[in-house]
Amino acid sequence: MSSLSFSSKIAFHLAGGEAKALQQENIDSEHLFLGLCKLEDILSIEKKAISDFDENQWRQVLVDVKEFRDSLALVSFDPKQARRRLRKILQESGTSKEAFSGHRTERCRDLFSIAGKLAKQASSEDILPRHLLVACLGQNSQSLDRLFFELYVEKAGLIDAMDVRAKRNDERDDAPINIGDDQENQPKPSEKSKTPILDKFGRDLTQLARDGKLDPAINRTAEIKRIARILMQKKKNNPILIGEAGVGKTAVVEGFALKIVEESAPKQIKNFRVIELNMGALVAGTKYRGEFEERLEGVLKEASADPNTVLFIDEIHSLVNAGGSGGSTGAANIMKPALARGAIKCIGATTTAEYRQYIEKDSALERRFQVIWVDEPTKDEAIQMLKGLRMKFEEHHGIKIPDAMLEKAVELSMRYLTDFRLPDKAIDILDQACARVMLKTFSPGTVSAKANEELTIDDIAQVISERCRIPLEQLTLADTERLLKIEDYLKQRVIGQGRAVLEVAKTIRSAKAGLKDPNKPIVFFFVGSTGTGKTELAKVLAEFLFHDPSRLISIDMTEYQEKGSVAKLIGSPPGYIGYEEEGQLTGKIRSSPYSVILFDEVEKAHPEVFDIFLQVFDEGRLTDGHGRRVNFSESVIILTSNLGSNITPSDKVKAHMGFNLDKNRSDEKMVGFEPNTEKNAEKWDAYESQIQKAIVTAFRPEFLNRIQKRITFYPLGRETVKQIISIKILPDLNKRLTLKGIRVELSDDALNFLLQKGYSEPLGAREMQRVFDQNISEPLSQRILTGEVVRGQTVMITADDNGVQFGTD
Numbered sequence: 001m002s003s004l005s006f007s008s009k010i011a012f013h014l015a016g017g018e019a020k021a022l023q024q025e026n027i028d029s030e031h032l033f034l035g036l037c038k039l040e041d042i043l044s045i046e047k048k049a050i051s052d053f054d055e056n057q058w059r060q061v062l063v064d065v066k067e068f069r070d071s072l073a074l075v076s077f078d079p080k081q082a083r084r085r086l087r088k089i090l091q092e093s094g095t096s097k098e099a100f101s102g103h104r105t106e107r108c109r110d111l112f113s114i115a116g117k118l119a120k121q122a123s124s125e126d127i128l129p130r131h132l133l134v135a136c137l138g139q140n141s142q143s144l145d146r147l148f149f150e151l152y153v154e155k156a157g158l159i160d161a162m163d164v165r166a167k168r169n170d171e172r173d174d175a176p177i178n179i180g181d182d183q184e185n186q187p188k189p190s191e192k193s194k195t196p197i198l199d200k201f202g203r204d205l206t207q208l209a210r211d212g213k214l215d216p217a218i219n220r221t222a223e224i225k226r227i228a229r230i231l232m233q234k235k236k237n238n239p240i241l242i243g244e245a246g247v248g249k250t251a252v253v254e255g256f257a258l259k260i261v262e263e264s265a266p267k268q269i270k271n272f273r274v275i276e277l278n279m280g281a282l283v284a285g286t287k288y289r290g291e292f293e294e295r296l297e298g299v300l301k302e303a304s305a306d307p308n309t310v311l312f313i314d315e316i317h318s319l320v321n322a323g324g325s326g327g328s329t330g331a332a333n334i335m336k337p338a339l340a341r342g343a344i345k346c347i348g349a350t351t352t353a354e355y356r357q358y359i360e361k362d363s364a365l366e367r368r369f370q371v372i373w374v375d376e377p378t379k380d381e382a383i384q385m386l387k388g389l390r391m392k393f394e395e396h397h398g399i400k401i402p403d404a405m406l407e408k409a410v411e412l413s414m415r416y417l418t419d420f421r422l423p424d425k426a427i428d429i430l431d432q433a434c435a436r437v438m439l440k441t442f443s444p445g446t447v448s449a450k451a452n453e454e455l456t457i458d459d460i461a462q463v464i465s466e467r468c469r470i471p472l473e474q475l476t477l478a479d480t481e482r483l484l485k486i487e488d489y490l491k492q493r494v495i496g497q498g499r500a501v502l503e504v505a506k507t508i509r510s511a512k513a514g515l516k517d518p519n520k521p522i523v524f525f526f527v528g529s530t531g532t533g534k535t536e537l538a539k540v541l542a543e544f545l546f547h548d549p550s551r552l553i554s555i556d557m558t559e560y561q562e563k564g565s566v567a568k569l570i571g572s573p574p575g576y577i578g579y580e581e582e583g584q585l586t587g588k589i590r591s592s593p594y595s596v597i598l599f600d601e602v603e604k605a606h607p608e609v610f611d612i613f614l615q616v617f618d619e620g621r622l623t624d625g626h627g628r629r630v631n632f633s634e635s636v637i638i639l640t641s642n643l644g645s646n647i648t649p650s651d652k653v654k655a656h657m658g659f660n661l662d663k664n665r666s667d668e669k670m671v672g673f674e675p676n677t678e679k680n681a682e683k684w685d686a687y688e689s690q691i692q693k694a695i696v697t698a699f700r701p702e703f704l705n706r707i708q709k710r711i712t713f714y715p716l717g718r719e720t721v722k723q724i725i726s727i728k729i730l731p732d733l734n735k736r737l738t739l740k741g742i743r744v745e746l747s748d749d750a751l752n753f754l755l756q757k758g759y760s761e762p763l764g765a766r767e768m769q770r771v772f773d774q775n776i777s778e779p780l781s782q783r784i785l786t787g788e789v790v791r792g793q794t795v796m797i798t799a800d801d802n803g804v805q806f807g808t809d
Contacts (some may be wrong), residue, residue: 005126007064010042011035016102022090023097026105032141033136036078036129040069041752068129074161074707077153086147093143096563111135132164145705192620195275197311198300201282202275205257205312217255218388219381220248223372224256228269229761231345234323236792240316240348242355243374246424248385249349252374253312256347274347275303279331280318294467296334302414304343316348317358320365330422332365339368382410382422386430398454399435400454406430408460414658418466418593429695433459459531468486470546471596484546492538494533495727497722500526504541507709508636519620521635523706527691528713529645533763538638542596545636553588554598565606569626586624594634602639604700610703639707645687655663688712724765729772741791744780753799775804 004012009101019023019027023422037744042065053061072079084125104112112127119127135725137144137155148155208214210765218222223241227562230239241249246501257274259265274785282295303309313319319332348369350359377385386406394401413425420428436459442776443494464470482489486505504524526534542552560568567573571583584589589595599605607772691712704710716724725746734743778799783789783806793808 001125005060005064005088005128006053007039007042007061007068007129008127008132009683010061011039011129013134014038014750016100018183021102022087024095025098025101026103026109028105029108029111029136029139030086030090030141032108032111032132033144034083036068036133036136037083037086039065039129040079048741050147059394064128068133071130071161072158075153075157077151077158077161077493082147082151085150086143089146094492106714107139111139112327112750114138134162152798155446155490172364184384189462195302195306195309197295197335198275198277200304201295202277202311205254205274205276206260208271208367209254209257214254214258215392216258216388216776218385219377220252220255220374223252224259226260226372227256227265227347230372231266231272231347235342236370238346238348239341239372240350240369241372241374242350242352244376244421245351245373246643247376248423249374249732250314253349271308272310273306273308273310276311276314279315282331289331289743292331293334296331299345300335300338304338307345310345310347311345312349314349315354317350317354319440320358320362332362336364339365364687365742367613376421377423379410379422379715381413382426383407386410386426389427393434395432397438398453399434399437401434402454403434405455405457405460408457409433412460412464416634418469418633419590419629429460430455432463436462453565458466469592478806490540492726493616494537495534495724496716497537497713500533500713502539503709504537508541508545519633520618521616521620521632521637523617523637523708524639525695525704525707525710526638526640527645527695527710528642528717529764530642531766532713532716533765534638534640535598536715538596538598541636541638545596546594551592551595552598553585553592553595554584554600556600556701557609560605562608563606563608566609566612567625569609570612570622573625582626583624586622586628586630589630589632589635590624593631596636596638599637599639601641603641603643608688614702614706641695641698643698644691650688687714693804710716716764718755718759721759721765721768722751725751725754725768725772728765733777734771740784742789743794744776745794745796746776747796747798750797750799750804753804779804779806 010030011440015027015032018442019031020036022031023030042061069079111132115127115131117127118131122131124131129274137159144155151291153226155769205214227239228242231237241252243249253274253276260272260274277299282299299311303311305395305407318332319335326708334344335344339346339623343638346369361432373549386409387403390401390406409430410422410426413420413429414422418424433455437453437455453709486508487501490501490505491498507522507524510516516522527539528534539549539552543549545551555569559565568583569583571586573580581587585597589597612622616637620629620631622632624630692710697708730746732743737743753772754775755766757775758768760767780789783795789795789806789808796807796809798807
């Protein structure tokens with residue numbers, strides 16, 4: 001009788017797993033059907049996950065499984081859906097659950113006998129999966145009959161598909177197996193590797209270096225020499241590279257592999273073979289106790305057999321817990337004796353935090369290694385690294401990369417990607433920008449860019465803009481003209497506060513011109529009475545800077561009056577309730593570091609809350625409850641306060657604020673006061689003085705000293721409030737009525753009526769909004785609901801001694 005092919009052996013092994021999972025004593029025909037349906041999963045895993053097959057056998061398995069899968073596809077048979085449904089059918093059948101023996105039922109033995117005959121008839125030396133499937137479908141099975149009925153699939157059609165595929169295979173000449181493009185690099189059948197386990201679970205960096213598949217390590221000569229020196233020691237010859245993610249630890253090891261294959265390499269290291277061990281692959285598929293240990297022991301045995309073999313374990317902290325579940329011995333404990341004897345050479349790499357969390361706590365493991373610190377390169381060093389990699393990127397993308405673009409990639413990544421490290425973040429930006437150039441002319445049949453295409457600043461800026469969610473113009477300085485007219489934009493929404501707008505505009509322009517300290521945020525302190533436009537200016541500034549009103553992060557400080565409120569802003573420390581949740585401030589800034597942050601009514605917060613502001617204002621950063629550093633340097637921070645604005649000036653300067661403005665005067669800081677006279681100057685000085693005294697009394701000097709600008713908002717005059725009605729309040733109402741097709745107009749009498757009712761110097765524009773809603777919006781809504789005002793009408797509102805009158809055209 002014909003023997004089982006390698007793919008059929010895998011199907012039978014999978015059938016045993018299915019029978020065991022269903023708690024059946026023996027393997028039956030239905031379990032073999034499940035194994036055949038699961039066979040296609042082999043195509044999505046690597047050979048290293050399946051033992052007992054050499055390379056040629058594995059390639060033959062892939063060919064058989066692909067042919068079997070294609071045969072099923074001919075009749076639109078979905079094996080995943082089928083096996084899930086059949087498992088449920090078998091579970092519902094009510095068969096008794098027993099311990100798995102691993103033997104076949106008599107019925108299953110008959111199935112294999114029939115499959116052998118089918119293989120012999122097809123002149124096949126081995127029993128293939130298609131022979132097993134046809135034999136299985138030929139048996140009587142209520143479960144399979146129910147399955148095909150529910151799936152609306154004909155058994156005969158599936159059997160015919162297997163026969164068609166069999167005929168095609170029989171008619172085909174015996175051709176050499178060709179899987180992928182790397183066949184020529186595969187070992188010949190006669191060749192037998194001395195390190196099959198290392199070949200299976202590792203990556204030979206030395207061979208990749210010989211093949212030119214590794215990138216050069218630039219400006220890392222000192223670290224590479226240190227690795228070589230440690231490896232040459234008699235004892236403790238195990239270096240461990242420690243540095244933040246992205247600084248180039250793996251690149252240092254690859255640079256060492258490149259140094260080994262150089263003709264000028266020292267003879268002491270010339271025969272070294274560096275193997276990168278994949279711990280994930282080593283653990284994968286180890287279902288039973290002892291399997292992982294057996295694999296690792298095999299790795300160590302092969303590594304210790306040749307003193308020139310050097311293991312490289314990236315993320316070496318994973319050794320501590322790898323394979324240690326279910327009573328098994330952890331990988332670290334297995335490796336310790338070999339490391340202590342010097343039987344193997346091992347290079348490790350991990351981050352500082354993980355080294356301290358996992359390696360340092362295991363003192364026996366820690367002392368086996370010698371630490372090599374890999375620091376983040378400086379700006380100039382990172383540029384040199386990119387220049388060393390430029391040729392590789394130009395060859396891969398087929399475009400030209402000028403020196404200026406390398407410098408720009410480093411510069412912009414340092415400024416905007418503060419949570420990541422050089423050179424990795426600059427390399428990412430460069431690679432993504434080159435990919436954008438490649439796809440500029442993307443269309444059917446065209447995938448690459450023109451041969452003479454060159455990387456530009458716009459390409460790099462676009463990548464930064466997408467990753468950081470900031471306007472492209474902010475990176476390319478394309479909004480220079482717009483910045484020069486920032487006052488005009490702000491004054492459209494903030495009326496009557498010309499001096500405040502001017503101070504904000506000057507500060508923003510200075511920052512955009514590059515004169516601001518790049519490590520500090522812009523900090524404003526808006527002070528003055530309520531309803532004068534402090535919050536409105538923060539909103540319109542967010543829209544101007546980031547083209548998105550949602551970039552305003554508003555935090556009401558009245559919610560932080562308790563001592564423990566700091567935890568709400570930055571997150572709770574470990575061990576406290578809510579530790580898993582992000583802080584209300586730090587969480588939003590981590591997601592959108594380019595925002596306007598408004599701390600409204602800041603004087604109402606608990607004094608301890610101000611302590612966290614000191615670091616934010618001075619250093620531009622803050623550490624949250626999880627120990628993560630949050631960057632505020634690109635944010636605009638606005639504090640608002642009403643302190644001192646309700647204090648009555650002394651009697652000698654006591655006078656009403658809010659008189660009409662002199663249109664001809666140029667001193668805009670006199671908003672809300674009478675024309676420029678000595679007496680009014682006294683009023684202004686008194687108003688500002690009383691606010692400043694209140695602020696100095698309420699806040700500590702170290703807090704106030706870190707604020708960039710304190711800007712006073714003055715009470716609004718009657719004419720200013722009248723402008724607010726015409727320019728802001730009424731247009732907002734008409735905007736909301738646009739969908740209803742209704743428009744509202746106010747007569748001068750109506751405006752004067754609203755001013756008489758709603759003008760309040762202490763309460764500002766908010767009081768006018770309330771009066772407008774009470775006298776205009778609410779009565780109008782009543783008329784719309786009753787049908788007095790309908791679509792297409794213009795409502796003319798007038799006023800007389802009896803109040804507001806509504807009329808329609």
